[in-house]
Amino acid sequence: MPLLRPLFLLSLLRAAATSGVTIYDQIGQVTLAATGTQSAAAPAVTTAAAYNTTVLNPPPVPNPPPATAFTLELQAQASAVDGLSIPIPGTFFGFSVEMSVITQLCAFFCGGRDCGAPILTLGSWEKLVRVSSRAVIRRSHKSSSFVQVPLLNLLSNIRERAGAVNIRIGGNTQEFAYYVDTLPDGHAISKEKADTNNPTQTPAVIYTVDLFYLMANISSFTNVHWYIGVPFNDTSDFRFQIVEYSEAILGDYLLGVQVGNEPDLYTTHQHRTKPYDASNYTIEFGELNLLIGPSVSGTWSPEDVWDTGFITDYADSLYALSVEHYPTDNCQPIYNISIYHDPQLEFPNFLNHTSGVALCEPYLNSTAIAQQAEKPFLMFETNSASCGGFPGISDSFGAALWALDYGLQMAYSNFSGAMLHVGGQDVFYNPFTAPPTNQSMLFEWTIGAVYYSALVAAEVFGKTNTSRIIDLLGNDADIYTPQYAIYENGALARIALFNYVTDPTGATDYTATITVNGGTVPSSVTVKYLLSDSVSTKNNITWAGQTFGTVHEVDGRLKNDLNVVTINCDTSANTCAIPVPAPGFALVFLTQEESIETVTYPTTAHTNTKNTVTVASAVLATSNGMSGSDWELGSTSSGSKTSAARRTMAPQLGWSLGLMGLLLAWTLSGTM
Structure with missing residues (x-):
């Protein structure tokens, strides 16, 4: 010795x-x-958009202010209500992940060594990943072997409330994607020189079969179902490997295949030569099954495509009809295109009910056409503004209220789903952001405001896939205090109440009194609140008293004690009074809420051995x-x-x- x-x-x-x-x-x-546990706060080391600290001024209290007391007279049974939506699945809000960032969000590659990020190591492969009737086994130390635990936890939160999670992999980077047998060091994807014809200069993605094993492994833990985008830049070579491997490896977890991402912008991006119109796109479309299209972004209307015979020509191959749309853009500061939009001046446009209503109106005819064709109608990509969103808007509590209201309005307008877009470090609107790889030993993830929107929407609609929603237009249709009623299994189940106004004095808090025709209010109801101090804040958002944390503090699990408020009702008067603070959102449960116990995942690879x-x-x-x-x-x-x-x-x-x-x-x- x-x-x-x-x-x-x-x-x-x-x-x-x-x-x-x-x-x-x-x-x-x-x-x-x-063990790699973070126990002290670290300084910010990046000024990337995902960590921007801009805080805008909230709009003043409207003059005149909204009424602070009003009554909502509701029907007990759905059969007595005109104008209810189609049944809405709990998976209504999903995530649209730009293909180029999929492994940054989903896996952490470290060449077979212990990694500097919280990950779930599947290297021993004691767990057999079942995909449909086939067993998928990966025995190599590749990206599919290291699954990001924060992502699994974030997806589990949605899965426990909605039953499943829908994710679309694609975007601009899908168009030039191509398959190779292997990449250096076992990576699942790589990127090459950007497409300079695209205003956002997104890169082309090179991928291996390991990408699909990664997706299948995530599905086995969190019941994620996938939409995958097919490259569509070259009609002489569609590069169908992405479809072949998706079908073979994902099996029943594959929902559908998107053919063409914003084809109405192809000539602008120089992916097609002029003239190229909806008829050209329709001719090029019909090579696959489980198809999703046309995913137009607004330059063409959906009707431009329907008028070509698109739906009748491909009825047997179509899984769903789709569009993509952002309410505005913030392209000028970064890419020097479009016009400049001042975030402070734009902010009020996101803070009232008119926004979601106006965004949905152009699609009401198309959702009716989709119902006639018995196809789902999807908002395949959306968020607060194209080109990455706005500083101070997209990452604020106001955006959480706006996205939730917009989502419920889409559901009321008979959309069957909507995908909130997720980009890299250089966007403001991400629902969640992984730390850069070279900082993953120092920092945890960052939550975005609109993730709360998706989480709450999952509870609004629930797991039964029978929920139908109606815009109540109460309080004289005031645009700052919108309300919705949700009927589940044919009966009134939940009420959603918004307050867009920021007023620290409390003078603009309101009380909505609920009364029920054809039944009576219960003796008590429970209420969950989505709250923050102001529509401008971004770091202290809570749902039922719980939060995910702030920048670089998120492991995907809710923190703090759950706070569900019980409110006693007056059964003799058949009324129930629900207070809603300014600003805030209240979800009222008229029936017993199902207990939510989210499964979280362990970390078995902790830190790089140098630390x-x-x-x-x-x-x-x-x-x-x-x-x-x-x-x-x-x-x-x-x-x-x-x-x-x-x-x-x-x-x-x-x-x-x-x-x-x-x-x-x-x-x-x-x-x-």
């Missing part, structure tokens, strides 16, 4: 000379224990080394040679000498 200790000392010092060491309580440094040594500051402060109270870190990357890194050499030498003293004393004690 005495001989081994000097050898151990030398080997440890050699490692200390070449590897990073984490010190507890070091200023400006996140603390990582051996597993820890020394408590109390021990280090009393050693012969420096205290570490004013150390300056140079880099989070191994091998960095910056001047900042050189400035840290003296403290590191002090630490090494201090550690040498401790170990030398230990070594000598073993020889005495």
Whole structure:
């Protein structure tokens, strides 16, 4: 033993000379224990749009303000209500994930080593992933073997409320995607030079079969069902591998295949030569099954496509009809196209009921046509503004209210689903954002305001797939206080109440009194509130008293105690009074709410092995080394040679000498 200790000392010092060491309580440094648990706040190290700190001014209280008391007279049975929507699934709000960021969100590749992100390691493959009647087994250390735990948790939240989650993989980056057998180091996707003809200059995606195993593994944990986008830039070579592998590996988890992403913009993006119109698109469309189209964005109307015979020509192959639409754009600051939209001036446009109503009106004819054709009608991609959204709007509590209201209005307008778009670090509107790979050992995920919209919508519609919704137009159809009623299994089940006004005085809080015809109110109801201090805030949003945290703090699990409010009703008067703060949203449950117990997933791969040594500051402060109270870190990357890194050499030498003293004393004690 005495001989081994000097050898151990030398080997440890050699490692200390070449590897990073984490010190507890070091200023400006996140603390990582051996398990990779974050226990101290880290400074922001990026100004990417996803972490933008812009806070806008909330609009003033309307003049005159909305009435603060009104009555909603509701029917107990759906059969007595005219104008109810079609049955809406709990999966109504899904996510549209840009193909180029799929592995950043879903997997963390680390070449078979322990990773610096919270991930679920499937390397042992003790769990057999069942896809339809086939078993999928991956035994390699590839991207499909490392699934991001925060994503699994975020999807599980939706799954527990809705029964499943729908995700679309595609967007502009699907158009030039192509398959290869392998990529360097076992990656599932790679990217190459951007399409400079597209205003957002999105890259082409190169993918391997491992992408589909990754998707299948996620489905096995969280019951995700997928829409996949087919490359459509070259009609002489559709590159159908993406369809073949999706069908073979995803099986029943594959919902449908999108053919053409915003084809009405193809000539603008130089993907087709002029003239190219809806008739040309219809001719090119019909090569596959489970098809979704036309996914036009507004340059063509859907009717331009229906008039070509699109639906009758492809009725047997169509899974769903689709459109894509954003209410406005923020392209000018980044891409120097379109016109400039001042976020502060745009903000009020998102903070009233008129927005969602106006966005849905152009599609009412198409949703009726879809019902006649017995096809779902989908909003396949949407969010607050194209080209990444607005700072201060897209990531605010106001956006959470707007997206939820817009979603419920789409459901009332007989859409069957809507996909909230998810991009990379350079957009403001993400429902959730993974940290950059080189910062994943320091930071957790970041939640976006509209994720709360999707979470709440899942509870609005529930798991039965029988919910039908109606816009109540109460309070004299006031645009700042919209309300909806939800009927489930033919009976009144829930009421949704909005208040878009920000008023810290409480003077614009309102009380909606519910009364029921053909029945009576229950003795009590339960209410969940979506709340924040202002429509402008972004870091203190709560749903039923719980929050996911703020920037770089999200592991996908709700934090704090659940707060479900019980309100006693007056059964003799057949009334129930529900208060709604300004701003806020209330979901009123007239029947017993099903208990929600979200399954969360463990992390079995924790940190890169370079960051597993820890020394408590109390021990280090009393050693012969420096205290570490004013150390300056140079880099989070191994091998960095910056001047900042050189400035840290003296403290590191002090630490090494201090550690040498401790170990030398230990070594000598073993020889005495």
